[in-house]
Amino acid sequence: MHYTCQTEGQRLTVTLYGELDHHGAVSLRSELDRLIERERPRFFALCLSEVSFCDSSGLGLVMGRLKKCASVGASMVIREPSVAVEKILLLAGMDKLIKIERTERV
Amino acid sequence: MSSAVIEKKQKRKTDRELNSFKAVFPSRSANEGFARMLTASFVSQLDPTVSELADIKTAVSEAVTNCIVHAYPDSVGEITLSGKYYGDGQVVITVKDKGKGIENVKEAMQPLYTTDSGGERSGMGFTVMGAFCDRLRVSSRLGAGTSVTLTKKLSRGE
Numbered sequence: 001m002h003y004t005c006q007t008e009g010q011r012l013t014v015t016l017y018g019e020l021d022h023h024g025a026v027s028l029r030s031e032l033d034r035l036i037e038r039e040r041p042r043f044f045a046l047c048l049s050e051v052s053f054c055d056s057s058g059l060g061l062v063m064g065r066l067k068k069c070a071s072v073g074a075s076m077v078i079r080e081p082s083v084a085v086e087k088i089l090l091l092a093g094m095d096k097l098i099k100i101e102r103t104e105r106v
Numbered sequence: 107m108s109s110a111v112i113e114k115k116q117k118r119k120t121d122r123e124l125n126s127f128k129a130v131f132p133s134r135s136a137n138e139g140f141a142r143m144l145t146a147s148f149v150s151q152l153d154p155t156v157s158e159l160a161d162i163k164t165a166v167s168e169a170v171t172n173c174i175v176h177a178y179p180d181s182v183g184e185i186t187l188s189g190k191y192y193g194d195g196q197v198v199i200t201v202k203d204k205g206k207g208i209e210n211v212k213e214a215m216q217p218l219y220t221t222d223s224g225g226e227r228s229g230m231g232f233t234v235m236g237a238f239c240d241r242l243r244v245s246s247r248l249g250a251g252t253s254v255t256l257t258k259k260l261s262r263g264e
Contacts, residue, residue: 021142022171023135029226053142053160055167056230064226084160091237092230 001028005035010042013079017050020058020085029061033068044069045101049080058085059092066098077101108211109245112236121193125151128188133174133203141170141187141201148189149197154260161238162197162258168231169201169254175227177205177252195260202253208246215244 001024006013014032018024036044046065051058062078069076077099081089089095127148131137142163149162166187173185186202208214214221215236220229236242241257 019139021135021138021167022175023138025226026135053163053167055164055171056228056234057171059230060226060228063228087160088164088234091234092228 001025003028003032007039007041011045012036012039012041012043012074013045013047015047015050019053020048020051020061021053021055022057025057025061029064032061032065036065036068036072036074040072041074044074044076045079046076047079048085049082051082051085054085054088056088056092059088059094062089062094062098107245107247108208109243110211110215111244112215112232112242114240121196123190123192126188126190128186130184130186132182133178133185133205134182135171135174137185138167138170138174141185142167144187145189145199149191149260152191152195152197152260152262154262158258158260162199162256165235165238165242165256165258166199166201168235169199169256172231172254173201173203173205173252176221177203177207179206195262197258197260199256200253201256202251204251207248207250208244208252209248211244211246 001018001020003014003016066076079101081100129144145166146159146163149159170185183203183205189199191197213219215232217233218229220227235256239256239258243255246252
């Protein structure tokens, strides 16, 4: 599991790559929190288009970052969830807690 | 002994057993991916759809993660993953540990239930297993371990 990040003005975008399970989430969560602390963005976008696998540990990671963002006054969105991610996000009702941005798929 | 079952289909016709496997590995988090890949390779022999394969991988990942996080919280223990498939396209995967066990399985299977306070567990593990399989059976004995059986019938392009 690795990630890239990009800052545009007040918006911090993090793109995750690989398999988002408990093994991948453990180290990632503290790294993302440090990044959010350092950048103090107004908007935090988590792009999940390149995540090939996600289980409930991935849901935990997303929920944890939502709390982190709330604690620093940032608003968070999920961008472009892959098919694998979207199914579990919807099963858990995450679309009611967090905005999911998608560009239209053809 | 505490156990519970989530079952969606009444019918449980079990055809002839065609193949099986068994693997034993330590409860290290790197083995979550290993367990998924092993199960996926085995189930691939039945030519599942992409979605069926993803569902089984996710359910196995949840069960193995539970062993690592909850069964053996402060130590490394043994996880046994085994699988079978039958002539009618039914796949049965079992994940067993010899860890601390679950006091009340029914309670543990409630959505959002978690014993974990600071570790960012979503409490959705059993819910995901139940949703992504046709049948989920969990039996546990305190101090002796837990066994999770996942059953899924593949459509096999019929």
